[in-house]
Amino acid sequence: MKRRLFILLALALLLAAAGWLVRGQLAMALYQRGAASVLASNSLDGLPDGLHAAFCGTGSPMPDPARGGPCLAIIAGKRMIIVDAGEGSAKTLAMMGLPAGRIERVLLTHFHSDHIDGLGALMLQRWVNASATAALPLHGPVGIGEVAAGFNAAYSRDSTYRTAHHGAAVVPPSGFGLSQRAFALPEETGIILKDGGLTVTAIRVDHSPVEPAVGYRFDYKGRCITVSGDTVPSAALAKAARGCDLLVHEALQPRLTRILGKAAKDAGNPGIAKVMADIEDYHTTPEQAAEIAQQAGARMLALTHIVPPLRLRALEGPFLGDARSRFDGELRIMADRDIISLPASGGTKISRLGGRVRG
Numbered sequence: 001m002k003r004r005l006f007i008l009l010a011l012a013l014l015l016a017a018a019g020w021l022v023r024g025q026l027a028m029a030l031y032q033r034g035a036a037s038v039l040a041s042n043s044l045d046g047l048p049d050g051l052h053a054a055f056c057g058t059g060s061p062m063p064d065p066a067r068g069g070p071c072l073a074i075i076a077g078k079r080m081i082i083v084d085a086g087e088g089s090a091k092t093l094a095m096m097g098l099p100a101g102r103i104e105r106v107l108l109t110h111f112h113s114d115h116i117d118g119l120g121a122l123m124l125q126r127w128v129n130a131s132a133t134a135a136l137p138l139h140g141p142v143g144i145g146e147v148a149a150g151f152n153a154a155y156s157r158d159s160t161y162r163t164a165h166h167g168a169a170v171v172p173p174s175g176f177g178l179s180q181r182a183f184a185l186p187e188e189t190g191i192i193l194k195d196g197g198l199t200v201t202a203i204r205v206d207h208s209p210v211e212p213a214v215g216y217r218f219d220y221k222g223r224c225i226t227v228s229g230d231t232v233p234s235a236a237l238a239k240a241a242r243g244c245d246l247l248v249h250e251a252l253q254p255r256l257t258r259i260l261g262k263a264a265k266d267a268g269n270p271g272i273a274k275v276m277a278d279i280e281d282y283h284t285t286p287e288q289a290a291e292i293a294q295q296a297g298a299r300m301l302a303l304t305h306i307v308p309p310l311r312l313r314a315l316e317g318p319f320l321g322d323a324r325s326r327f328d329g330e331l332r333i334m335a336d337r338d339i340i341s342l343p344a345s346g347g348t349k350i351s352r353l354g355g356r357v358r359g
């Protein structure tokens with residue numbers, strides 16, 4: 001009896017060991033396949049000619065397991081322009097199969113930390129992936145020079161290690177860093193870029209006491225996207241976005257942030273309670289964003305910079321309030337890796353790019 005038990009135990013152990021071995025081999029095979037598909041993935045070249053908004057970060061400074069810091073890739077034809085570079089931007093772009101080496105330039109809406117704290121990784125990835133020979137252009141209102149110089153200084157030592165390790169052919173010293181392209185803050189709107197059929201217009205918005213602050217409008221082959229940046233409800237933005245296919249707007253729901261404020265107060269953290277109260281006065285609620293989209297006559301409203309994090313899908317209703325009833329077009333709460341495509345030939349398509357990097 002004892003012997004039989006021993007044999008059974010030994011058999012079970014043997015089977016478990018074999019199982020682990022097979023699992024490991026299976027994982028290695030999947031890893032190989034995954035690595036090949038990740039390294040070869042390029043969503044950019046598969047997109048139809050037109051204008052696209054790819055959401056490489058839909059969150060805010062608040063910790064959110066589902067959303068990275070603010071980042072939007074505007075793709076016009078085969079050109080890729082990044083608007084804001086919050087934490088995690090470079091990683092999310094990679095997961096979306098949007099090659100960092102193809103980033104043409106970066107535009108900042110304002111200099112709040114959550115809109116720039118992914119800039120270092122982004123410029124580094126673009127440099128190495130493209131073996132770039134010129135620094136990455138960084139556009140923004142006056143003040144952008146300090147941001148560019150700061151990142152260049154912080155990463156200057158790292159840049160020498162990269163070239164020493166991988167060689168100047170892979171990481172040419174001339175391609176390191178950011179090259180600032182400051183523009184004067186417009187009274188209302190001002191064109192900051194016009195070439196190859198693409199027009200980019202800066203729009204002055206109100207994110208006081210944060211100044212300067214702008215949004216951007218992109219026009220390409222008859223399609224149009226306006227991006228709010230961070231702002232209170234802005235009549236200037238509604239005017240500038242007139243007739244656009246898509247308005248990408250920030251959104252904060254005070255009904256929810258007040259709950260966080262009260263919880264912080266109850267937990268003995270009056271500083272955070274005050275921050276929760278303060279942030280209400282320089283953002284836009286989902287209901288107000290819907291009204292702006294309605295005023296603009298936009299066809300679609302995409303909410304991003306979602307404050308606070310929506311840990312449950314069921315919170316989307318309370319977050320939106322009655323926003324849907326204030327806008328005739330389609331309204332969406334965006335998630336990281338979503339892409340809204342506006343082909344030059346017409347129509348609108350919403351999909352999600354990429355998945356979890358295996359391994």
Ligand SMILES: [Zn+2]
Nearest residue numbers: 110112207230
């Ligand atoms: Zn801000």
Ligand SMILES: [Zn+2]
Nearest residue numbers: 112114230305
């Ligand atoms: Zn922000």
